[in-house]
Amino acid sequence: MKIAILPGDGIGTEIVAEAVKVLKVLDLSFEMEAALVGGAAYEAHGHPLPESTLNLAKAADAVLFGAVGDWKYDKLERALRPEQAILGLRKNLGLFANFRPAICYEQLTHASSLKPELVAGLDILIIRELTGDIYFGQPRGRRTAVDGLFPGAEEAFDTMRYSRPEVERIAHVAFQAARRRNKRVTSVDKANVLETFQFWKDIMIEVGQQYPDVALDHMYVDNAAMQLVKAPKKFDVVVTGNMFGDILSDEAAMLTGSIGMLPSASLNDRNQGLYEPSHGSAPDIAGQGVANPLATILSAAMMLRYSLNQPEAADRIESAVSAVLSTGLRTGDIWSEGTQRVGTREMGDAVVAALVGNTSGKTITTMTKS
Numbered sequence: 629m630k631i632a633i634l635p636g637d638g639i640g641t642e643i644v645a646e647a648v649k650v651l652k653v654l655d656l657s658f659e660m661e662a663a664l665v666g667g668a669a670y671e672a673h674g675h676p677l678p679e680s681t682l683n684l685a686k687a688a689d690a691v692l693f694g695a696v697g698d699w700k701y702d703k704l705e706r707a708l709r710p711e712q713a714i715l716g717l718r719k720n721l722g723l724f725a726n727f728r729p730a731i732c733y734e735q736l737t738h739a740s741s742l743k744p745e746l747v748a749g750l751d752i753l754i755i756r757e758l759t760g761d762i763y764f765g766q767p768r769g770r771r772t773a774v775d776g777l778f779p780g781a782e783e784a785f786d787t788m789r790y791s792r793p794e795v796e797r798i799a800h801v802a803f804q805a806a807r808r809r810n811k812r813v814t815s816v817d818k819a820n821v822l823e824t825f826q827f828w829k830d831i832m833i834e835v836g837q838q839y840p841d842v843a844l845d846h847m848y849v850d851n852a853a854m855q856l857v858k859a860p861k862k863f864d865v866v867v868t869g870n871m872f873g874d875i876l877s878d879e880a881a882m883l884t885g886s887i888g889m890l891p892s893a894s895l896n897d898r899n900q901g902l903y904e905p906s907h908g909s910a911p912d913i914a915g916q917g918v919a920n921p922l923a924t925i926l927s928a929a930m931m932l933r934y935s936l937n938q939p940e941a942a943d944r945i946e947s948a949v950s951a952v953l954s955t956g957l958r959t960g961d962i963w964s965e966g967t968q969r970v971g972t973r974e975m976g977d978a979v980v981a982a983l984v985g986n987t988s989g990k991t992i993t994t995m996t997k998s
């Protein structure tokens with residue numbers, strides 16, 4: 629088994645280093661090979677997704693990804709921007725099903741910006757379609773308007789589109805996931821305005837008929853954004869398109885305490901997957917050693933479960949994360965009064981220590997130095 633390690637930019641390198649440390653201590657028999665991606669690859673090879681990196685990802689059983697992007701690349705032509713690397717990987721590997729579980733660990737109930745009673749025990753799953761929608765639709769570009777309110781003016785346009793097979797396959801993924809959970813699917817759309825999402829909703833209803841044991845309801849995306857902070861525990865599985873899922877999953881991250889706690893798995897129809905935290909490269913804190921590595925470590929656990937057939941090892945990582953949170957260690961984003969603030973490396977070391985069965989502060993310090 630082979631894992632491609634693609635740390636990327638900003639905090640990507642810091643958090644992936646901790647996840648790799650955790651994987652190594654499990655001593656499982658898989659090979660890891662690292663490559664540059666995003667801005668780092670652009671600097672070295674003139675392209676954010678060099679062919680060598682793409683080929684490594686394609687040949688691997690799974691990809692562990694950090695994050696890409698930095699403000700300094702925002703003026704580059706779009707094809708060369710770091711974000712094209714993650715979009716290109718998703719498209720080229722056919723990773724259409726993105727799982728973003730928003731789970732509030734009981735130790736972090738008070739870290740959320742919401743009232744503790746709203747998030748205590750929260751366990752919802754956002755399933756985001758990942759290779760279609762307005763993020764990939766063609767045509768797109770800039771032109772001179774020939775009609776509309778200001779003919780002759782400069783304008784920009786993108787295309788929102790979904791084909792029937794794209795919606796059908798993500799619908800099946802959602803209904804099957806719900807069968808393994810609380811048997812409820814909420815399909816989030818904007819069918820009251822957008823033809824693309826009336827089509828989406830119609831297909832959800834059709835596919836839902838094959839799953840009579842799963843309750844299906846529908847919610848407009850604006851209401852869903854509101855309900856997520858009003859009564860998040862009412863949801864079980866949320867299935868939605870690429871752009872709405874991108875936005876709602878960042879919102880859901882705050883229900884768990886921080887975006888630094890939200891892992892993700894992006895799967896294709898062969899269970900090959902790319903695993904990454906739901907956040908970006910966080911240029912505002914990059915290089916400071918303060919980023920929370922737990923979303924990436926939990927993404928590595930998802931990788932062991934979904935792509936590498938190592939469910940026990942995945943359970944061990946998740947238990948270790950919970951144990952570390954119980955000792956009161958916190959990176960800045962989840963820190964609250966009465967807990968101990970640590971950096972990225974110390975948090976990774978603590979998870980390693982919990983995995984090898986020693987959670988004392990002394991051992992943690994020793995491991996950091998060795």
Ligand SMILES: NC(=O)C1=CN([C@@H]2O[C@H](COP(=O)(O)OP(=O)(O)OC[C@H]3O[C@@H](n4cnc5c(N)ncnc54)[C@H](O)[C@@H]3O)[C@@H](O)[C@H]2O)C=CC1
Nearest residue numbers: 695696697698714888907908909910911912913919920961
């Ligand atoms: N999959 C990817 O590679 C993604 C890349 N991006 C890119 O990342 C760059 C930054 O984008 P932003 O909009 O600022 O989103 P971001 O997710 O990188 O950061 C948003 C906020 O959350 C904080 N944050 C994120 N991860 C954290 C962690 N692990 N621990 C503690 N705090 C954390 C950041 O410090 C920042 O204040 C952009 O270039 C963007 O395009 C954004 C999202 C996903």
Ligand SMILES: CC(C)CC(=O)C(=O)O
Nearest residue numbers: 711714715763874906907
């Ligand atoms: C480049 C973006 C589409 C990445 C992002 O925001 C995400 O996947 O959550």
Ligand SMILES: [Mg+2]
Nearest residue numbers: 874875878906
């Ligand atoms: Mg996002």
